[in-house]
Amino acid sequence: MNIVDRRPNPKGKSLSNRQRFLARARVEVKHAVQEALRKRKVADVGHGERVAIPTRGISEPIFHHNRRTGRTDHVVPGNKEYVRGDEIPRPQGGEGGGGREGSPDGSGEDAFEFTLSKDEFLDMFFEDLELPDLVKKSLKDTNAVDLQRAGYTVTGTPSNLSIPRTMRLSMARRISLRRPKPAELEALKAQAEEARARGDEEEAERLFCEFERQERRNKIIPYIDPIDVRYRRYERVPRPNTEAVMFCLMDVSGSMTEAMKDLAKRFFMLLHVFLTRRYRHVDVVFIRHTSTAEEVDEETFFYSRETGGTVVSTALDKMLEIARARYPTDRWNIYGAQASDGDNYGADSSRCVQLLGGEVLPLCQYFAYVEVGDGMGGSLTGLTRDSDLWRAYSEVAPAHPHFAMRRVGDPAQIFSVFHELFAKGGVRA
Numbered sequence: 509m510n511i512v513d514r515r516p517n518p519k520g521k522s523l524s525n526r527q528r529f530l531a532r533a534r535v536e537v538k539h540a541v542q543e544a545l546r547k548r549k550v551a552d553v554g555h556g557e558r559v560a561i562p563t564r565g566i567s568e569p570i571f572h573h574n575r576r577t578g579r580t581d582h583v584v585p586g587n588k589e590y591v592r593g594d595e596i597p598r599p600q601g602g603e604g605g606g607g608r609e610g611s612p613d614g615s616g617e618d619a620f621e622f623t624l625s626k627d628e629f630l631d632m633f634f635e636d637l638e639l640p641d642l643v644k645k646s647l648k649d650t651n652a653v654d655l656q657r658a659g660y661t662v663t664g665t666p667s668n669l670s671i672p673r674t675m676r677l678s679m680a681r682r683i684s685l686r687r688p689k690p691a692e693l694e695a696l697k698a699q700a701e702e703a704r705a706r707g708d709e710e711e712a713e714r715l716f717c718e719f720e721r722q723e724r725r726n727k728i729i730p731y732i733d734p735i736d737v738r739y740r741r742y743e744r745v746p747r748p749n750t751e752a753v754m755f756c757l758m759d760v761s762g763s764m765t766e767a768m769k770d771l772a773k774r775f776f777m778l779l780h781v782f783l784t785r786r787y788r789h790v791d792v793v794f795i796r797h798t799s800t801a802e803e804v805d806e807e808t809f810f811y812s813r814e815t816g817g818t819v820v821s822t823a824l825d826k827m828l829e830i831a832r833a834r835y836p837t838d839r840w841n842i843y844g845a846q847a848s849d850g851d852n853y854g855a856d857s858s859r860c861v862q863l864l865g866g867e868v869l870p871l872c873q874y875f876a877y878v879e880v881g882d883g884m885g886g887s888l889t890g891l892t893r894d895s896d897l898w899r900a901y902s903e904v905a906p907a908h909p910h911f912a913m914r915r916v917g918d919p920a921q922i923f924s925v926f927h928e929l930f931a932k933g934g935v936r937a
Contacts, residue, residue: 655742664739678736687729688722696722752841753791754783755827758809759848761798761818764880771880772847773810774922779845780806782930793830797823799853803830820852820897824863831871844868844875850895857900864911865904874910876929877901881917 590596660673700715756776760769783790794809795801798816801823823846831842852860869875879898894902898913905911914925 653744656745658741658743660738661741662735662738664741668739668742670738670740673738674732674736677738678732681733681736682729682731685729686725688726690726693719693722693726751789751791751839752787752843753793753831753835754779755793755795755831755842755844756780756809757795757797757801757823757827757844757846759798759818759820759823759851760796760814761851762815763818763851764849768849768880771916771919771922772878774919775847775878775880775916775926776845777810778922778926782926791835793827795823795826795830797826801826818851818853819856820848821856821859821863824860824868828863828867828871837871842872844872845878846876847878847880848897849881850879850897852895852897852900854896857896860897861900861903864901865907869904869908869911872910875908875912877911877913878925878929879913879915881915 660670696715696719700712700719703715704712756779758772758776764772780792783792792806794804794806796804796809796812796814797820798814799819799822800816803826804812827844831840835842864875879895898915901911901913905913912929914929916922916925
């Protein structure tokens with residue numbers, strides 16, 4: 509049996525094959541993405557990744573010869589023992605010398621490795637995440653549509669007919685085809701009649717023939733042709749109806765070790781890539797604080813080194829100041845995310861409770877607090893004593909369902925915590 513594939517082979521065929529493969533091996537690829545994320549540096553979050561998945565389950569059906577059926581002739585070079593018609597005994601231990609044995613330390617089958625592009629990696633990572641919005645419209649519905657002029661088209665409704673453009677094209681066509689004007693025809697006819705009145709029949713006949721030719725040309729070349737007609741074209745342009753801003757608050761005081769800062773940066777790097785990829789109209793405000801707080805740009809937030817004392821309320825004050833000045837609540841959906849080691853100046857924790865419960869949370873649709881550990885000796889969840897800030901925030905959490913608290917003590921926990929905080933329809937606690 510011969511199978512001939514006569515389907516067209518357009519450009520981009522391999523792309524559709526790759527997408528079908530990723531859809532079929534989604535579970536294994538997603539697990540590989542999560543494993544790769546644990547080993548990444550902060551600056552590499554938005555890049556592609558080379559991943560390896562088990563070969564089981566990715567094989568595709570193929571046509572092959574069945575050695576047990578049909579008739580096959582073999583020519584064995586150098587044969588001095590057998591002649592045509594002799595029966596050759598089957599080898600012991602199977603159909604052939606090949607086989608596959610398991611290794612003593614795991615599977616003997618190689619893993620299938622391939623490279624995910626940046627878009628594929630981020631799509632796989634963020635596919636089931638979203639910004640929680642418990643008060644206002646979802647960000648998916650924040651785009652209204654405006655009609656904007658976008659040139660002309662040859663089809664459309666009569667109400668969109670552009671008379672000036674149609675007449676301009678008609679005139680250009682008539683000029684290029686040399687369509688005679690009515691005044692020219694009248695002048696030519698008058699000249700022919702004048703020649704006949706003078707008795708010059710030869711000249712009159714010539715002019716009348718020219719007049720008839722020009723008149724036929726005038727009828728053949730219409731004043732307005734369907735190819736001249738143009739309609740005004742409009743495009744549907746999305747317009748932000750409601751907008752969103754995310755405030756990122758990070759503790760960079762002296763109590764934050766480099767390991768803690770790395771955990772905080774990993775979390776905020778994920779958050780930043782997530783926001784810029786999934787949503788078109790989201791402002792991100794970066795605030796760093798020690799004993800004082802300041803708004804900084806992205807580069808300073810992630811890579812600048814700073815140290816000092818710890819007064820957490822300064823970051824909350826700065827967030828409120830910026831929100832009131834630039835982001836009115838009637839137009840903006842306000843979100844907040846804070847990362848800290850939980851250390852705070854003793855007298856400041858009560859003020860944090862007042863600011864968070866009394867002003868910040870009523871302003872926000874969602875606020876997430878992530879407490880980071882130093883990565884030495886396991887997760888913070890294993891510690892018996894809560895930090896000052898954790899105890900203070902725990903007083904506020906029961907009254908505000910849109911406030912979430914999580915702990916992270918190791919880079920391997922970043923993905924699970926981020927997923928819990930921003931999962932679609934996830935339970936906030």
